[in-house]
Amino acid sequence: MALKHGILGLLNYGDMTGYDLMKIFEKSLHYFWHVKTSQIYLELDNMTKSGLVVFRKEIQESRPNKNIFMITEKGKDELRKWLSHYDMKKSFNMKNEFLMIIFFLNELPKEEALRILEEYKEQCMKEKDSLMDANETVQTFKDIYSVNKKDHIFWQLTVKHGELCYEACLKWADYAIEVIKNKL
Amino acid sequence: MALKHGILGLLNYGDMTGYDLMKIFEKSLHYFWHVKTSQIYLELDNMTKSGLVVFRKEIQESRPNKNIFMITEKGKDELRKWLSHYDMKKSFNMKNEFLMIIFFLNELPKEEALRILEEYKEQCMKEKDSLMDANETVQTFKDIYSVNKKDHIFWQLTVKHGELCYEACLKWADYAIEVIKNKL
DNA sequence: GCATTCATGTAAGCTGTTACATGATTCA
DNA sequence: TGAATCATGTAACAGCTTACATGAATGC
Numbered sequence: 459m460a461l462k463h464g465i466l467g468l469l470n471y472g473d474m475t476g477y478d479l480m481k482i483f484e485k486s487l488h489y490f491w492h493v494k495t496s497q498i499y500l501e502l503d504n505m506t507k508s509g510l511v512v513f514r515k516e517i518q519e520s521r522p523n524k525n526i527f528m529i530t531e532k533g534k535d536e537l538r539k540w541l542s543h544y545d546m547k548k549s550f551n552m553k554n555e556f557l558m559i560i561f562f563l564n565e566l567p568k569e570e571a572l573r574i575l576e577e578y579k580e581q582c583m584k585e586k587d588s589l590m591d592a593n594e595t596v597q598t599f600k601d602i603y604s605v606n607k608k609d610h611i612f613w614q615l616t617v618k619h620g621e622l623c624y625e626a627c628l629k630w631a632d633y634a635i636e637v638i639k640n641k642l
Numbered sequence: 643m644a645l646k647h648g649i650l651g652l653l654n655y656g657d658m659t660g661y662d663l664m665k666i667f668e669k670s671l672h673y674f675w676h677v678k679t680s681q682i683y684l685e686l687d688n689m690t691k692s693g694l695v696v697f698r699k700e701i702q703e704s705r706p707n708k709n710i711f712m713i714t715e716k717g718k719d720e721l722r723k724w725l726s727h728y729d730m731k732k733s734f735n736m737k738n739e740f741l742m743i744i745f746f747l748n749e750l751p752k753e754e755a756l757r758i759l760e761e762y763k764e765q766c767m768k769e770k771d772s773l774m775d776a777n778e779t780v781q782t783f784k785d786i787y788s789v790n791k792k793d794h795i796f797w798q799l800t801v802k803h804g805e806l807c808y809e810a811c812l813k814w815a816d817y818a819i820e821v822i823k824n825k826l
Numbered sequence: 827g828c829a830t831t832c833a834t835g836t837a838a839g840c841t842g843t844t845a846c847a848t849g850a851t852t853c854a
Numbered sequence: 855t856g857a858a859t860c861a862t863g864t865a866a867c868a869g870c871t872t873a874c875a876t877g878a879a880t881g882c
Contacts, residue, residue: 499862518860611821645869
């Protein structure tokens, strides 16, 4: 359901193709929502059928034709309903395979356990760096669609969330490495 | 796939029923893996078919009969393979609907935005508290199945991860509330 | 007397992934 | 010349959720 609402939120800024949506998901919402191209097209199809969006065809010569989607009044209602009637418990319904690995890590020798934690740290740092890119692309997106400064505040808050969480994860990894070195 | 490996990891400590597994998932792995009862039974069925586990029937008088599952050699191989050949990128494949809400929160009036953040804080605190319970149940689990101290170290590390992350989220929420109050 | 625990499942449906398929244009 | 960009999809499958179904025993 959240993909549907994410699409509605973006189309609320302006009309777009599936391809445009995909790029914005990859560049700006990537930290908290990974999406596959194929699913965007499937979802747009469902949303068209249920009347949340409509589309017009644009014939192009030197490029494949486009389907440009726009949000309907029904879609706008759905977006606002989702935003204001959100059940907070849903967000704490996590699936973190990495922590499952940690839970059972005693099955592996100490050296392998430490290697895994180092890999985790490395990946955390990479992800944290890519958040900076997100901040930049958010800026260009702001120029293309005439989105106001206040929207921008919220986009930056999601980036800030990522920064703080990755910092906490890195702190945890250092602590874990110390514990394993000392107690194991 | 991670549910499969979680089940293998638990059965590696000792033989159990689907019901036992469910309780342990709820009490000890709940922070990072929410599971539905029905899915455990489906998964145990699949795993039996693929030879990762076997089960024996135990007829009871005053209780429903039990299917007691045990891990096979094939299952143990699968568990070790999963632990040592883990692709770290997989863990950063997130879906966080709450952050999607934040991204589009400018659609709502300031007061509603602030209300949502307060609700988030409250839920974070609740989840953080329930981590303490996890720590306790891990202790009783340790007594039932003769799991060694070193396993316990890793279980506690997953709890520590939760603590640090929830602290970061709470810090973020306070920051977000300030930003909204000042800039909006 | 009512809620919880114990104990197992089925069926339908939704969500998401992987793999496949096409093909011109533009940039380095 | 080869990679990336633009642009859209289909089919099969895996994973997970929701709702339904049963029923005795135990604890408050």
